[in-house]
Amino acid sequence: MPQIGLGTFLIPKEELSRTIAEAYEMGYRQFDTAWRYHNEKEIAQALKDNGIKREDVFITTKVNRDALYFGNYKVGKRSIFNLRNFRSVKDVIQESFDNLNTDYIDLFLLHWIYPLDLTLQMYEELTRLYHEGRIRAIGVCSSLPPHFAAYADVSDVVPAVNQFEISPLNTQKNLIKYCQDRGIAVTAMSTFSHFRSNEPRAEISENAIIKSIAEKYGKSTFQVVLRWLVQQDIIVIPKTWETAHLKENISLDDFSLTQEEMTMIDSLDQGKFLNYDPTPWVKKMPAKYRDIKC
Numbered sequence: 204m205p206q207i208g209l210g211t212f213l214i215p216k217e218e219l220s221r222t223i224a225e226a227y228e229m230g231y232r233q234f235d236t237a238w239r240y241h242n243e244k245e246i247a248q249a250l251k252d253n254g255i256k257r258e259d260v261f262i263t264t265k266v267n268r269d270a271l272y273f274g275n276y277k278v279g280k281r282s283i284f285n286l287r288n289f290r291s292v293k294d295v296i297q298e299s300f301d302n303l304n305t306d307y308i309d310l311f312l313l314h315w316i317y318p319l320d321l322t323l324q325m326y327e328e329l330t331r332l333y334h335e336g337r338i339r340a341i342g343v344c345s346s347l348p349p350h351f352a353a354y355a356d357v358s359d360v361v362p363a364v365n366q367f368e369i370s371p372l373n374t375q376k377n378l379i380k381y382c383q384d385r386g387i388a389v390t391a392m393s394t395f396s397h398f399r400s401n402e403p404r405a406e407i408s409e410n411a412i413i414k415s416i417a418e419k420y421g422k423s424t425f426q427v428v429l430r431w432l433v434q435q436d437i438i439v440i441p442k443t444w445e446t447a448h449l450k451e452n453i454s455l456d457d458f459s460l461t462q463e464e465m466t467m468i469d470s471l472d473q474g475k476f477l478n479y480d481p482t483p484w485v486k487k488m489p490a491k492y493r494d495i496k497c
């Protein structure tokens with residue numbers, strides 16, 4: 204799996220073809236999408252239009268419980284029309300293959316991990332496709348030790364990847380160690396973002412410590428943070444459709460942070476989620492899983 208990939212959440216559809224062409228030219232080989240981003244078809248089209256062969260790229264996509272719901276109309280807090288399982292798990296996973304116009308997916312992730320029964324149905328179906336060879340690796344998102352215990356109860360396949368939020372404000376040291384000790388690769392998501400917005404977090408990009416390190420190396424603060432992740436053997440998938448930013452984000456191998464600088468960035472940790480805190484869902488899990496810790 205290429206260590207640097209391109210996140211595609213919220214990239215405008217009309218920018219995807221150019222962005223993917225430029226990214227490929229610069230050396231990007233991993234594209235991170237999801238059923239929920241409603242851009243799988245456009246990504247397949249962009250690869251085709253730019254003459255990029257399927258076997259030359261690594262595609263990550265995700266199955267989301269939202270694909271299983273039909274309508275979700277709410278009055279206040281009450282759901283008045285919410286047909287669950289109106290399509291089968293099998294069908295919604297197949298839809299990503301169809302959208303991406305491919306007969307195999309390099310990495311298929313569980314996008315979200317609640318409610319547990321649906322999550323595990325999806326994990327079982329991913330396992331079946333993995334054994335058929337149509338999915339080359341199964342992964343998960345935002346998963347904590349209780350979730351890993353639940354996956355092990357329904358499948359003989361340990362997730363190859365856990366994709367979760369990591370940033371200097373939330374360094375996630377325990378979870379990273381938990382995963383890496385078990386051979387589960389870690390992908391950082393939403394390192395810079397404001398949820399559903401394209402404004403990066405100034406708390407990170409304007410941080411005085413990160414800025415001083417960036418100045419020393421003549422790099423941007425984004426590059427310093429990405430380098431901090433890469434030096435922890437973490438896979439990164441920053442999202443941008445700006446040519447200059449695409450170039451910056453893949454230009455990380457001509458400098459290296461000292462141990463002291465790594466520690467300075469680690470020390471910014473506040474355990475603060477910018478977007479996705481999965482811990483509240485753990486409370487809703489069966490007691491046998493709930494108390495499993497990193």
Ligand SMILES: NC(=O)c1ccc[n+]([C@@H]2O[C@H](COP(=O)([O-])OP(=O)(O)OC[C@H]3O[C@@H](n4cnc5c(N)ncnc54)[C@H](OP(=O)(O)O)[C@@H]3O)[C@@H](O)[C@H]2O)c1
Pocket residue numbers: 209210211212213235236314344345366391392393394395396397400401402403423425426440441442443444445447448449451452479
């Ligand atoms: N599994 C999940 O549940 C989940 C959740 C969220 C995201 N993801 C995946 O993770 C990917 C990345 O996360 P994200 O989209 O939330 O946000 P992100 O990549 O952490 O942050 C994107 C923001 O950073 C800015 N940026 C990126 N590189 C920059 C650079 N070199 N210089 C200046 N600004 C830069 C972008 O602005 P510009 O556009 O101006 O460059 C944008 O505002 C997603 O696209 C998606 O593929 C997965």
